[in-house]
Amino acid sequence: MTDRPIPDIIYTKVDEAPQLASASLLPIIRSFAAAAGVSVGVRDISLAGRIIAAFPERLTEAQRQPDDLAELGALVTTPTANVVKLPNISASVPQLLAAVKELQGQGYDLPDYPEDPKTEAEREARRRYDAIKGSAVNPVLREGNSDRRAAVAVKNYAKANPHSMGEWRPDSKTRVSTMSGGDFRSNETSVTLSAAQAGAARIEHVAPDGTVTVLKDKVTYHEGTVVDATFMSVAALRTFLAEQIALSKREGVLFSVHLKATMMKVSDPIIFGHAVRAFLAPVFEAHGPALAAAGADPNAGLGVMLERIAEMPEGKAILAEIEAVMAERPPLYMVNSDKGITNLHVPSDVIIDASIPALIRAGGKGWGPDGKAQDTNCVVPDSSYAAVYDETVAYFKQTGALDPATAGTVQNIGLMAQKAEEYGSHPTTFEIPADGTVRLIAANGDVLHQHKVQKGDIWRAAATRKAPIEDWVRLAISRQKAEGCQAIFWLDATRAHDAQLINYVRPILDAAGVADKFQILAPREATRLSLETIRKGETSIAITGNVLRDYLTDLFPILELGTSAKMLSIVKLMQGGGLFETGAGGSAPKHVQQLMEEGHLRWDSLGEFCALGESLKFQADLSGNEKARVLGRAVDVATQGVLDHDKSPKGRVGQTDNRDSHFYFALYWAQALAAQSEDAALAAHFAPIAKALAENEAKIVAELAADQGKAADLGGYYHTDPAKTAAVMRPSPTFNAIIG
C-alpha cells in the first residue's frame, strides 16, 4: 500500500486493445475533467504491472511498482470509491509465460515460472505467479452486484443500424453437448449455515484406511452463507469426451470445447487438459510418462505441449504420431485457421461467454481447419448452465435467427459481490490425489457435505454470502420498478444451490409486496421465455447468479447489438462506492494484432464512454461538485453524437478507427459543454475548444489517418513502451495541442 493521494476518479491501466485505446482517450478525459476540478488518476492492474509488483526485491528502484490491485481492493470497500474498470487479461499459463519472457527481455530480473517447483524459492515464485493467474482482478474489485444493460441510445442505434446475422437453418447440425451425470450439476449439495455452523470450516480427505489429510483449513464462513460442494467425476468426464469426439466425427461436424479456464482457474484448465488428452488419447497411451517428464502439460494446451515435444529427443516421431491421430479425428474448431491454432492450443483462447454467442450470431457456424465455416458440436462438459445454449440453438433452428432491427432486450442483474458462487471457488477447488471421501466440516463439527471421490476427480466448494444475496434481490426489485417489465429469477428449484437461493428470494419479494412482478424459472425455461420476449420487441430482466451473469451479458448483447462492448455495466459497491465497468467483453487480442500489422485499431470505446458518464455523475453525487454532473451529462450527449454521426470504429484499415472515434467524442463533448446553460464558466471554457476542434476537423482526421496501413511499433505486447504507444495512438499534433 502506498500513501499516494487518491484521485476523485480512478481509471485502470489494463492490457491489449483497451489499454491502447486508453493511450488516446485518457488524455482527453483528464483534460476535460480538470476543467471541472475533477482529478482522474491511474492504477495499474495489467498483467505486466501485477507481475512487476509481485517481485519488488528482484527489481531496481526504477523498475519497481506498487501493488495497485491491493490498493484498489481496499478502496472498493470504502464509500467514496469511484473506479472506471476496463477489461484486463485473466492470464492462462501460456499468457503468463509470454508476459514474463517479455519483461525479462526488457531487463526485469524475474524468475521463470516454475512448472514443477522443487526448491523453497521456486515454490515461493510459483505461489506469487499463481496469485496472478486467471481472474485475479475482477473478484477483488467486485464488492457489489452487477447491473448490465444496453443504454437506451445504444439499443435504439442497434435497431436502426442492425448488424449482420448468420442464417439459422432447421437442418443445422450444430449442437450443444453436455454430461448427463457425474458432473458438478449432478453431484452438488448445498446448505445455508446456521449461527452455530458459522466460523472456520475445514475441508479434508479421508482415505479408505481412515487416514485424514486436510485439504484446506480455516475457511471462514459467516452465518447465512450458502455453502455448496460438488465434484466432477473424471471417469464420467473421460467417457463423455470420448463419446463426443466419436459423435462429432460421425455427424461430420467440428469438435469444440467451451470452458471458462480464466475465472474457473483451478477446475477448468484441468477439464481442458482432459479434452486434450482425450483428443490425443493414443499419443498419451504410448508416451504419457515421457510427455510428463518433458513438461508437456496438456492443461496448458496443445501449443505449449508441441513446443516441449519439439525439444524432446524423440520429438519428431511423437509429432508425426500427433499428426496421424489428428487426421483420424473430427476436424477441430479453430481459433485461427491461417496459423493452425486450434481450440485445444491455449486454454484461454476459447472462453465460453464470448465463444458460443459468437457462434450463435454466425448461424451456428464455427471456423474449421480449412478456413471454412461449418456446423459444430459445442461441448460444454458441466450441465449446470449448458441448457441456456442448447435451448438458444434449438429455438433458432425452429424459428430462424433473431432480427436485431426489431429485437427487444434482456438486461441482467447479477449476484456477484464478495466472490459469490462458483467464480469465488478456486481457493477451495482440488484435484483429488487419491480415492476416498472429501468432507466439509463446519466450525461446530457438523459435516456439511461429503462426497465419495476417486483419484483425479475435481472437487470444489463455493460460498455465497447473505448480505450480497439480499442486496441482489433488492437491486432486482428496484430495477424492475424502474423498467416495469418482465423480470425472471433464473433459478432451478431442482438444483441444490438454487433451492437455497430461492429460500432467500421468496420472503424478500413477499415482504416488499412485489412477488407478482417476478417469475422464478430454471435456465432452460427462462431462456425460451426471454428469447420469445425479445422476439416480440419487449424487455426482460434476467436476475441471475454469477456464472449466468457472465454468460448472458455476452449472449444477449452479441445477438442484440453485435457485441457486448457497448454495454453499460455498473457495479453498485455494497459500501457505497461505484465501480463502472466498461462493456461486458474482454481485451480483444485480435485487435492488437491488427493495429501492429496494419495500423488500424477497431476497438470500440463505447463501453468506456458509458462508464465515464456514469462515473462523472456519481462523482457529483459523492462530492457535491455539480460541474462533474454537467460534464457527465455532456458525455451522454457526445456518446449519442458518435452514434448519430456514425463515428464508431469499423473493421477495416482506412475506415474510421478508435482514434478517430475519440476525436469525434472530444468534439461532441466540447460542443455539448459549450452549448449547455447550467454552468456558464464551463461553457466559456469549452467554447473555444469546441470551435478549434470543429475548424480543424479535416486536418486532424488527415493526421490521424497518416499511419493507417503501416505496421505500428508499440515496444512490447504485455508491457508496451509508453512513448511509442503515445506516438501510435496520438498521431495528430493539431488535436494534441488543442487538448493540451
Ligand SMILES: NC(=O)C1=CN([C@@H]2O[C@H](COP(=O)(O)OP(=O)(O)OC[C@H]3O[C@@H](n4cnc5c(N)ncnc54)[C@H](OP(=O)(O)O)[C@@H]3O)[C@@H](O)[C@H]2O)C=CC1
Ligand atoms: N472484464 C474483464 O476484465 C474481462 C476480461 N477478459 C479477458 O480478455 C481476453 C480476451 O477474452 P475473449 O474471451 O477472447 O473476449 P474478447 O471480448 O476480448 O474478444 C471477443 C471479441 O469481442 C469483440 N469485442 C470485445 N470488446 C470489443 C470492443 N470494445 N470493441 C469492438 N469489439 C470488441 C471482438 O469481436 P468482433 O471483432 O467479432 O466484434 C473480439 O474479438 C482474455 O484475456 C480474457 O481473460 C474477458 C472478458 C472480460
Ligand SMILES: O=C(O)CCC(=O)C(=O)O
Ligand atoms: O474476470 C474475468 O476473467 C472475465 C470476466 C467476465 O468475462 C465478465 O465479467 O463478463
Ligand SMILES: [Mg+2]
Ligand atoms: Mg464475460
